[in-house]
Amino acid sequence: MAKVPKPEELSKIDYKPSKKRWMDTPVEFKEGMFCHGTRAKYLETVGFPNPREWSSKDEDWKLPENWKEIVLEAIKERLGKYRSFRLFMDICVRCGACADKCQFFLGTGDPRNMPVLRAELMRSVYRRYFTAPGKIMGRLAGGRELTYDVLKEWWYYFYQCSECRRCSVFCPYGIDQAEITMIGREILNLLGLNTDWIAGPVANCYAKGNHLGLEPHTIKSNIEFMLDDIETITGIRIEPTFNRKGAEILFVTPSGDLFGDPGTYTCMGYLMLFHELGLDYTWSTYASEGGNFGFFTSMEMAKRLNAKIYAEAKRLGVKWILGGECGHMWRVINQYMDTWNGPADFLEVPVSPITGSRFDNARATRMVHVAEFTADLIKQGKLKLDPTRNDHLKVTFHDSCNTARGMGIFEEPRYIIKNVCNHFYEMPEDTIREKTFCCGSGAGLNAGENMELRMRGGFPRANAVNYVHQRYGVNMLANICAIDRAALPTLMDYWVPGVKVTGVHELVANALVMKGEKERTQDLRLEPLPGKEGAENV
Amino acid sequence: MGALFSFVAVILLILLAYVGVEVAGMQPIFGIVIPYAAVLTFIAGVIYRVIKWGRSPIPFHIPTTCGQQKSLPWIKQNKLENPSSSTGVIGRMALEVFLFRSLFRLSKSELRDGRLAYGSDKWLWLAGMAFHWSFLIVLLRHIRFFATPVPSYLNLLESLDGFLQVGVPRLFMTGIILLLAVTYLLLRRFYIPQVRYISLTSDYIPLFLIMAVASTGILMRYFFKVDIVGVKELTMGLVSFNPTIPKGIGVIFYIHIFLISILFAYFPFSKLVHMGGVFLSPTRNLANNSRMVRHINPWNYPVKFHSYEEYEEEFRKKMKDAGIPVEKE
Numbered sequence: 040m041a042k043v044p045k046p047e048e049l050s051k052i053d054y055k056p057s058k059k060r061w062m063d064t065p066v067e068f069k070e071g072m073f074c075h076g077t078r079a080k081y082l083e084t085v086g087f088p089n090p091r092e093w094s095s096k097d098e099d100w101k102l103p104e105n106w107k108e109i110v111l112e113a114i115k116e117r118l119g120k121y122r123s124f125r126l127f128m129d130i131c132v133r134c135g136a137c138a139d140k141c142q143f144f145l146g147t148g149d150p151r152n153m154p155v156l157r158a159e160l161m162r163s164v165y166r167r168y169f170t171a172p173g174k175i176m177g178r179l180a181g182g183r184e185l186t187y188d189v190l191k192e193w194w195y196y197f198y199q200c201s202e203c204r205r206c207s208v209f210c211p212y213g214i215d216q217a218e219i220t221m222i223g224r225e226i227l228n229l230l231g232l233n234t235d236w237i238a239g240p241v242a243n244c245y246a247k248g249n250h251l252g253l254e255p256h257t258i259k260s261n262i263e264f265m266l267d268d269i270e271t272i273t274g275i276r277i278e279p280t281f282n283r284k285g286a287e288i289l290f291v292t293p294s295g296d297l298f299g300d301p302g303t304y305t306c307m308g309y310l311m312l313f314h315e316l317g318l319d320y321t322w323s324t325y326a327s328e329g330g331n332f333g334f335f336t337s338m339e340m341a342k343r344l345n346a347k348i349y350a351e352a353k354r355l356g357v358k359w360i361l362g363g364e365c366g367h368m369w370r371v372i373n374q375y376m377d378t379w380n381g382p383a384d385f386l387e388v389p390v391s392p393i394t395g396s397r398f399d400n401a402r403a404t405r406m407v408h409v410a411e412f413t414a415d416l417i418k419q420g421k422l423k424l425d426p427t428r429n430d431h432l433k434v435t436f437h438d439s440c441n442t443a444r445g446m447g448i449f450e451e452p453r454y455i456i457k458n459v460c461n462h463f464y465e466m467p468e469d470t471i472r473e474k475t476f477c478c479g480s481g482a483g484l485n486a487g488e489n490m491e492l493r494m495r496g497g498f499p500r501a502n503a504v505n506y507v508h509q510r511y512g513v514n515m516l517a518n519i520c521a522i523d524r525a526a527l528p529t530l531m532d533y534w535v536p537g538v539k540v541t542g543v544h545e546l547v548a549n550a551l552v553m554k555g556e557k558e559r560t561q562d563l564r565l566e567p568l569p570g571k572e573g574a575e576n577v
Numbered sequence: 578m579g580a581l582f583s584f585v586a587v588i589l590l591i592l593l594a595y596v597g598v599e600v601a602g603m604q605p606i607f608g609i610v611i612p613y614a615a616v617l618t619f620i621a622g623v624i625y626r627v628i629k630w631g632r633s634p635i636p637f638h639i640p641t642t643c644g645q646q647k648s649l650p651w652i653k654q655n656k657l658e659n660p661s662s663s664t665g666v667i668g669r670m671a672l673e674v675f676l677f678r679s680l681f682r683l684s685k686s687e688l689r690d691g692r693l694a695y696g697s698d699k700w701l702w703l704a705g706m707a708f709h710w711s712f713l714i715v716l717l718r719h720i721r722f723f724a725t726p727v728p729s730y731l732n733l734l735e736s737l738d739g740f741l742q743v744g745v746p747r748l749f750m751t752g753i754i755l756l757l758a759v760t761y762l763l764l765r766r767f768y769i770p771q772v773r774y775i776s777l778t779s780d781y782i783p784l785f786l787i788m789a790v791a792s793t794g795i796l797m798r799y800f801f802k803v804d805i806v807g808v809k810e811l812t813m814g815l816v817s818f819n820p821t822i823p824k825g826i827g828v829i830f831y832i833h834i835f836l837i838s839i840l841f842a843y844f845p846f847s848k849l850v851h852m853g854g855v856f857l858s859p860t861r862n863l864a865n866n867s868r869m870v871r872h873i874n875p876w877n878y879p880v881k882f883h884s885y886e887e888y889e890e891e892f893r894k895k896m897k898d899a900g901i902p903v904e905k906e
């Protein structure tokens with residue numbers, strides 16, 4: 040892992056761009072700001088072009104002879120396939136409204152991290168090769184030759200964007216740099232230019248069903264570990280089922296929840312809640328991944344990975360699908376899944392078997408967000424909750440980029456948290472809901488070698504947490520995203536030590552009073568509950 | 578560099594019209610041929626643009642959601658910022674187009690002692706609103722030159738615009754506001770370092786051009802008075818396809834109409850197309866209803882994915898050992 044400078048140093052950021060024009064300023068690859076290039080084997084697994092061993096630090100990236108042709112052809116094809124892309128190439132007025140809206144600009148001061156300039160990296164090439172003024176007047180019309188260096192610049196900066204869409208909230212035309220980044224990455228992938236941290240999970244997910252490459256028996260045994268802990272805490276032995284045909288509901292969550300805390304605590308939360316409800320549901324080891332790193336690679340790859348969810352639902356004959364807490368998984372489900380892999384006519388419109396509520400908002404996709412599901416349970420009074428068990432926590436909530444700006448699920452998790460915790464504090468208004476900042480590690484940036492980038496990109500988020508930490512003593516950062524649960528603990532340790540990270544369903548399960556449970560003395564982390572310190576756990 | 582180039586280019590255009598009319602006596606070229614050509618270019622160019630945009634489909638429904646989604650009945654949906662119906666979308670678009678909703682969100686971030694603070698920053702919004710609205714009103718006022726009799730709503734508009742009741746001819750506020758706003762938009766390109774950094778020549782050209790159009794208009798109305806009857810004869814001739822060049826219209830008029838012609842002809846090939854583009858933007862003009870209604874991607878195609886059968890084939894033994902049900906024993 041690259042060495043990251045101290046927070047005091049890192050937070051000295053100069054936002055003034057240099058005098059020299061950006062087209063004349065060569066890109067410098069800075070250690071700690073980029074990832075390793077992908078290994079050949081990962082590309083081979085999914086049949087992607089140009090698998091080879093290469094290093095992103097090398098001069099020579101071992102590209103095919105005709106790389107330039109491939110790129111220009113790919114741009115042309117996508118201009119014809121995506122109105123968004125064509126339009127966003129044409130209509131930016133460079134007003135700069137988006138300039139300081141990107142956490143990567145706020146954290147690095149690197150002008151190419153201003154969304155508008157990130158887009159110009161591509162737009163300049165578009166103008167040169169695809170518009171009349173650019174073809175004739177070149178640079179004077181803002182055009183730029185596509186060179187090897189430009190390609191490297193794309194790679195460097197399209198992997199410094201977390202596809203968070205924050206810029207598109209402020210742009211008067213809704214220009215969404217995430218869309219341009221996605222298309223840029225898709226084009227880079229035609230040359231075998233992915234990062235190892237994205238291509239690896241994609242290959243795993245493709246062949247084994249989940250990012251981590253957990254094989255079926257490992258998934259089961261990981262969950263069994265959690266069941267042991269649950270038994271220790273509650274005295275109740277839970278027996279979930281796997282790949283069970285005829286279950287009413289298929290539950291799909293990001294595999295991050297199966298491996299490594301604090302994700303596993305969230306997973307324990309689901310297990311306890313579903314057990315308490317007596318829900319007729321099953322896990323699947325085949326469709327064991329809701330998260331979709333394909334989405335950070337290409338539309339086609341995302342579709343190939345996503346296809347498993349419906350395929351498995353069909354095979355098992357379930358009625359509908361329940362989805363766990365995840366960010367980009369939910370953008371995919373909300374905006375892409377049905378279009379790619381629907382219609383889900385073999386499923387039924389989801390109805391909560393506990394409350395009878397019909398989830399009309401999911402009547403086509405037939406997949407319900409677990410926060411919608413649980414909020415409904417609480418509202419209908421179906422859960423017995425003891426929020427004092429979370430009294431040692433002062434909680435704030437981080438809206439994940441994708442669920443915020445690609446879905447709009449704001450109230451459900453807040454409603455749940457307020458019902459299971461007594462101490463909840465919002466971060467400043469400019470940093471939550473549709474204006475939320477990214478954790479700095481989204482869209483496949485949560486590797487180890489680019490740690491400085493992650494700490495920088497997460498700086499605005501951490502700053503807002505620090506504000507409530509200082510002011511109200513907040514010590515728990517809740518979220519509904521697996522990447523958050525993986526990335527935020529590191530971010531907090533770096534910027535705001537003393538703040539821990541949790542999924543919302545961990546908080547739910549802490550407060551959940553279960554039938555036949557013994558008196559609880561520990562929370563899901565096996566730490567003593569408030570007022571129960573020193574109590575023997577028997 | 579870009580700014581200087583654009584400035585010089587606009588000055589040259591002005592000189593060109595001046596010399597063309599005053600020295601070479603090419604009134605018909607500047608008063609008839611070029612305006613016709615410009616309007617034609619404008620119409621053809623805009624149609625070409627819109628067709629080009631329209632030809633690219635919208636494969637996915639990707640609205641940027643800026644408020645609470647529609648979910649459970651007791652959770653209040655933000656129908657304007659996260660619409661799920663066409664009515665909501667129309668509302669959202671209206672807010673965007675008429676009131677520049679997104680720009681209104683603007684804030685300014687500041688780093689002080691390692692802490693980020695955000696303050697509201699409505700200047701760009703204000704200047705944008707002032708600029709676009711006054712431009713629109715100025716344009717509408719010009720209908721007077723293309724219609725006889727002058728429609729009555731124009732008189733109303735003019736009396737509103739001139740409500741200050743100063744000067745002869747009466748001072749129109751919008752002309753002044755337009756000039757001030759465009760000056761502000763130019764100055765921010767000079768003085769805000771990030772905006773300066775991203776500005777291209779093609780960002781300065783329209784600003785200088787519009788500034789010159791507005792200035793010549795104001796000069797013509799209040800200072801170098803032109804023969805207004807002659808002007809109207811000329812403009813009416815243009816719209817009735819019976820063009821004439823009345824004698825004695827001042828050169829400033831020809832400069833004005835020449836600059837406008839250039840602006841019109843330039844429009845479809847420049848960033849000015851944002852005016853039409855904003856209506857088509859898929860992050861704004863779509864409802865967030867893709868879980869409720871299936872949307873079709875016209876180029877959707879089947880893909881290869883790792884099937885359950887392949888998966889079970891590979892892991893059958895391990896699955897059986899772990900007690901996970903399998904299809905084939």
Ligand code: SF4
Pocket residue numbers: 130131132133134135136137138154155209210211212213214
């Ligand atoms: S806010 Fe939109 S129009 Fe303005 S510079 Fe950014 S992308 Fe371009």
Ligand code: SF4
Pocket residue numbers: 140141142143152153154157199200201202203204205206207215216217220
């Ligand atoms: S999508 Fe997010 S990370 Fe990417 S440029 Fe926009 S604000 Fe920055």
